[in-house]
Amino acid sequence: MKLFYAPGTCAVACWIALEWVGTQYDLINVDYTSKEFQQVNPLMLVPALDTGGGQVLTQASAILTYISEQYPLASIGCGDSVEARSKFNEVMSFLSSDFHPSFWPFFSPQRFTVNESSEALEDVVGAAHVRINRVMTHLDQLVGEEGYLYLGRRSVADAYAYVMIRWTERLPKKWREYPNIARFYSLMEKDPIVKKVIQLSNA
Structure with missing residues (x-):
C-alpha cells in the first residue's frame, strides 16, 4: 500500500x-x-x-x-453486531461530516465570504470558533469517562479525532479546556506509535 x-x-x-x-x-x-x-x-x-x-x-x-x-x-474497527457497526458509523460520520468541516472557515475564511475585508474575515473566523466549540463539546461527551471514542477501546476513530484535536492549539480555547478530551489526548500522547508518527510527520 x-x-x-x-x-x-x-x-x-x-x-x-x-x-x-x-x-x-x-x-x-x-x-x-x-x-x-x-x-x-x-x-x-x-x-x-x-x-x-x-x-x-x-x-x-x-x-x-x-x-x-x-x-x-x-481490533481497531467496528464490532460485529448491528448496534456496534451503527455506533461506529455514527462516530466516523460525526468526525468527517461535522467535526472536520467546522475547522474549514478557521483555516480558510476567504472561502466563506465574498467580502474580502479584514473585518469580514474576522467575522468568519469568529463564527468558526463558536462552531468548533460546539463540536468539541459534543466530542467531549462522546469520549466520556471511558477514555476512547468507541466502545471504550482504541479504534481508528481515536486516530482521526486526535489529529484534528491538535488543531485547537491555534485557537483561543484549546483541547485542555475540555476535561474528557484532555484525558483522551493525554492517553493518545502516551501511545508510542502515535508519538513516533507525530515526530516523523513534523520532521
Missing part, C-alpha cells in the same frame, strides 16, 4: 492506523499542485491510499475504515 499525505492534516491519522495494524506501506509527502498527484486524486486533497490492487481510496473516514477491515485482528 502507498499512503499520500501532508503534515498536519487528517492524513496523519491514516498513517497512525497503518502503524497500529503493523502492515508494510510506502509513504508519500505530496505536492498538492503536482500533475503526478492530480492523477492520483483529481481533487488534489489528502489522504489518498493506493491499495496496491489497482484501487485508490480517498477520504480519511473511508481509508481508516478500509484499514480496520483489512486487518481485523488489530
